[in-house]
Amino acid sequence: MAILDVNKLSISFGGLHAVDGFTVSIEKGELYGLIGPNGAGKTTVFNLLTGVYKPTEGIVRLDGQDITGKNTIEINRAGIARTFQNIRLFKDMPVLDNVKTGFHNRYRYSTLTGILRLPRMHQVENTLNERSMEILKVFGLDKEADVLAGNLPYGKQRKLEIARALATEPKLLLLDEPAAGMNPNETSELMDTIRFVRDHFDMTILLIEHDMKLVSGICEKLSVLNFGRLLAQGETAEVLSNPEVIAAYLGQ
Amino acid sequence: MNTDIVKKIKNRRLRSKLITYLIVIVFYVVVQILINTGNLSSLLTGLLVPICVYVIAAVSLNLVVGISGELSLGHAGFMCVGAYTSAFLSNVVGSALPETLRFILAILTGAVFAGLFGLLIGIPVLRLKGDYLAIVTLAFGEIIKNLMNVVYVGIDSKGLHVSTTSAMDLHLEPTGKQIIKGALGISGTPKNSNFTIGVILILLTLFIVQNLIDSRSGRAVMAARDNRIAAESIGIPVTKFKLLAFAVSAALAGVAGVLYSHNLATLNTKKFDYNTSILVLVFVVLGGIGNIRGSMIAAVILTALPEMLRFLSNYRMLIYAIVLIVMMLFNWAPAAREWRERVLSRLPFGRRKAVGKEEV
Ligand SMILES: Nc1ncnc2c1ncn2[C@@H]1O[C@H](COP(=O)(O)OP(=O)(O)OP(=O)(O)O)[C@@H](O)[C@H]1O
Ligand SMILES: [Mg+2]
Numbered sequence: 001m002a003i004l005d006v007n008k009l010s011i012s013f014g015g016l017h018a019v020d021g022f023t024v025s026i027e028k029g030e031l032y033g034l035i036g037p038n039g040a041g042k043t044t045v046f047n048l049l050t051g052v053y054k055p056t057e058g059i060v061r062l063d064g065q066d067i068t069g070k071n072t073i074e075i076n077r078a079g080i081a082r083t084f085q086n087i088r089l090f091k092d093m094p095v096l097d098n099v100k101t102g103f104h105n106r107y108r109y110s111t112l113t114g115i116l117r118l119p120r121m122h123q124v125e126n127t128l129n130e131r132s133m134e135i136l137k138v139f140g141l142d143k144e145a146d147v148l149a150g151n152l153p154y155g156k157q158r159k160l161e162i163a164r165a166l167a168t169e170p171k172l173l174l175l176d177e178p179a180a181g182m183n184p185n186e187t188s189e190l191m192d193t194i195r196f197v198r199d200h201f202d203m204t205i206l207l208i209e210h211d212m213k214l215v216s217g218i219c220e221k222l223s224v225l226n227f228g229r230l231l232a233q234g235e236t237a238e239v240l241s242n243p244e245v246i247a248a249y250l251g252q
Numbered sequence: 253m254n255t256d257i258v259k260k261i262k263n264r265r266l267r268s269k270l271i272t273y274l275i276v277i278v279f280y281v282v283v284q285i286l287i288n289t290g291n292l293s294s295l296l297t298g299l300l301v302p303i304c305v306y307v308i309a310a311v312s313l314n315l316v317v318g319i320s321g322e323l324s325l326g327h328a329g330f331m332c333v334g335a336y337t338s339a340f341l342s343n344v345v346g347s348a349l350p351e352t353l354r355f356i357l358a359i360l361t362g363a364v365f366a367g368l369f370g371l372l373i374g375i376p377v378l379r380l381k382g383d384y385l386a387i388v389t390l391a392f393g394e395i396i397k398n399l400m401n402v403v404y405v406g407i408d409s410k411g412l413h414v415s416t417t418s419a420m421d422l423h424l425e426p427t428g429k430q431i432i433k434g435a436l437g438i439s440g441t442p443k444n445s446n447f448t449i450g451v452i453l454i455l456l457t458l459f460i461v462q463n464l465i466d467s468r469s470g471r472a473v474m475a476a477r478d479n480r481i482a483a484e485s486i487g488i489p490v491t492k493f494k495l496l497a498f499a500v501s502a503a504l505a506g507v508a509g510v511l512y513s514h515n516l517a518t519l520n521t522k523k524f525d526y527n528t529s530i531l532v533l534v535f536v537v538l539g540g541i542g543n544i545r546g547s548m549i550a551a552v553i554l555t556a557l558p559e560m561l562r563f564l565s566n567y568r569m570l571i572y573a574i575v576l577i578v579m580m581l582f583n584w585a586p587a588a589r590e591w592r593e594r595v596l597s598r599l600p601f602g603r604r605k606a607v608g609k610e611e612v
Contacts, residue, residue: 076485
């Protein structure tokens with residue numbers, strides 16, 4: 001059964017149909033790409049899936065559960081985590097704490113337990129530290145655990161965002177242009193990391209990307225958006241050789 | 253190696269908290285020595301409790317302004333609620349309870365009522381995105397002050413009597429007792445506050461605030477401050493945690509109010525005006541937003557300074573202004589910050605550059 005099942009998702013801003021009838025079905029464990037020219041509506045799809053915007057039409061099902069119209073917090077709890085095209089880290093907090101904050105709903109203790117430094121707090125914090133360091137290691141960020149997130153170089157900030165999202169233990173991970181601003185070396189490293197995350201965490205990943213090398217290198221399936229509408233959908237190689245796609249997107 | 257860096261972070265935080273407590277204790281000991289050797293002027297001695305009041309107020313306000321990233325301009329309002337409710341309780345209870353127990357009860361009363369007012373204001377306002385809290389708290393401070401100015405409350409065998417017109421309208425029995433007397437306030441509150449109690453309450457405030465910041469809830473509060481959208485995207489109920497920080501801050505401001513009201517023979521609303529709210533905010537800004545230790549030190553220096561500079565007579569306010577500017581530069585000018593970071597990183601217990609603005 002599909003982890004994510006989206007049916008005719010639409011939203012318009014004023015007269016603009018930013019997303020118009022977006023439909024997709026993503027299987028568990030798939031690495032799925034969402035591509036399209038600038039302004040095609042890709043980020044808006046993510047904002048719809050994560051409850052930042054409410055769709056004017058359409059249904060979103062996550063693992064069989066209807067999550068249409070829920071708010072961001074509920075949707076994260078249901079199992080979708082994301083990164084942002086324009087990085088949104090907790091920049092005045094250390095790298096480690098950014099990830100620990102991602103575990104907010106996974107490992108709990110009350111405010112009073114925290115203030116009184118009860119044993120339960122130490123126990124949970126130890127687990128949190130351990131698990132967070134584990135994730136940071138996957139992204140090669142463990143040595144910088146004590147650096148403020150805002151002081152990390154750009155490429156590492158992108159990675160930290162993925163790490164934080166993973167900490168919420170989602171069923172589906174949405175990555176909005178994870179390779180933006182990275183050099184070719186960093187990008188190929190990132191490709192390995194994304195594959196590793198999928199295999200190691202048994203994750204389903206939907207990613208937006210402009211870097212064709214990355215898309216063709218790791219995505220198994222693609223959807224192509226153009227002016228808010230689906231232009232093509234299917235196996236990566238097939239989609240990328242579709243003349244319409246080449247004309248609308250690759251040829252520009 | 254992994255655990256090394258975690259341990260390092262943990263130790264740094266623990267050390268930072270302990271240093272803060274240590275500063276308070278050293279300050280206490282030094283003042284005691286000065287008093288016992290007769291080296292503290294009576295004017296300064298009289299300022300000791302107010303200093304504690306301002307320190308608690310500043311530390312608690314920093315929880316809202318620095319840690320939660322919201323602006324509150326009505327902190328004096330919460331102090332007022334704490335001061336009045338606790339003084340009221342102490343007067344009603346009188347000698348029916350042992351003094352220590354009564355004062356503990358008074359502190360709790362002030363904290364709870366101020367905290368409740370915090371919730372009352374926070375629940376509607378913190379849902380909104382934007383700087384509405386500043387406007388609403390500003391109004392709250394003024395309203396509370398003006399309200400307490402016209403309220404008359406008395407008690408007799410039939411219970412509480414409340415009026416907003418005059419003491420006569422309370423219609424108390426001859427044996428009844430008038431407690432809040434409008435603009436005249438409350439008089440006869442037992443003088444339970446002293447410097448030692450003040451320092452204990454400072455330590456308690458620091459304990460609550462520092463540990464809160466360094467916990468799961470504190471991280472959620474700071475995450476909501478740094479990036480609301482990202483915080484929601486990882487499932488953090490932003491409003492709830494902003495409310496938590498605000499209510500705790502209000503309750504602690506209430507405690508500052510309790511300390512204040514139990515230090516005076518007569519309590520009225522004069523001190524709980526806009527100027528006090530701004531003064532406390534000045535301590536927070538000068539001490540460094542989000543820097544708990546800084547706001548504490550700023551509160552002490554700026555409260556004591558005018559007295560200590562008295563010998564300069566007319567130049568007093570000039571020097572005061574210069575100190576304000578120097579502190580401002582020290583904490584905020586980029587060059588000064590760099591210099592401080594460089595010096596700090598050289599010290600054996602210093603922290604790595606680029607680390608620690610979340611410092612407790
Ligand atoms: N909140 C909004 N209000 C009005 N218009 C919006 C809003 N959000 C997005 N849009 C518009 O919707 C269209 C799609 O934007 P979107 O950000 O989804 O594009 P994108 O495919 O992610 O582009 P890019 O590759 O540049 O990131 C654009 O025309 C954009 O201006
Ligand atoms: Mg986009």
